[in-house]
Amino acid sequence: MFSLQTIFGKGNQFFGLLEQAATAAADSTKALYVMLRSNDKAPALDAFRHARERERAIADKINEELVNSFVTALEREDIEALSSALVRIPKQVERFAERYTLATRLLEGIDFAPRAAMLEQAALVVAEMVRQLRRMKLEKMRVLNDRLRSIESEADRLMLELYRDLYSGRYEGQQMFLIKEFFEILEKAIDRCREAGAVAYQIALKNS
Secondary structure, three states, X not given: OOOHHHHOOOOOHHHHHHHHXXXXXXXXXXXXXXXXXXXXXXOOOHHHHHHHHHHHXXXXXXXXXXXXXXXXXXXXXXXXXXXXXXXXXXXXXXXXXXXXXXXXXXXXXOOOHHHHHHHHHHHHHHHHHHHHOOOOOHHHHHHHHHHHHHHHHHXXXXXXXXXXXXXXXXXXXXXXXXXXXXXXXXXXXHHHHHHXXXXXXXXXXXXX
């Protein structure tokens, strides 16, 4: 039997849960950057799996709370959209990490760390945008959204430079394919951050 507090609760727990999800996503990008900086020939995947497990557990909790809460601080569709967008970030990061551990020998000398640093920056901006949803300060959200777009634009520019380098003939076929694939996975992870940030920004626009 539900209590009145459960049925007519303020729904503020969703802010905390979404913040936890954004933090888990950012933690996964930090773990990736640390892994790529370490140059470990046999990197462990524990940190990435833990981040994914945290993200899934939080998403399940959000779904449970949506069922049990009559009133929510944000629209249900917005909560679901943001939760779904945040889950995709560590999923993409783990995809990179899993494949990277299988191909370290073939990728020796290729430095993915600078791009991973950009990904971490993007995830940290997303985490801050999610925290700002409690306040709904549109100007602050606009600044953060612009910063996220700037990171994405720079990542797009670097991808064009990468393609130019790849097609210059410096790399043999298999290595060229792998370099292209891994940088594109990182690029997609940055896109996932951009998508999550766009959802958070739209929520702020609707509620400011």
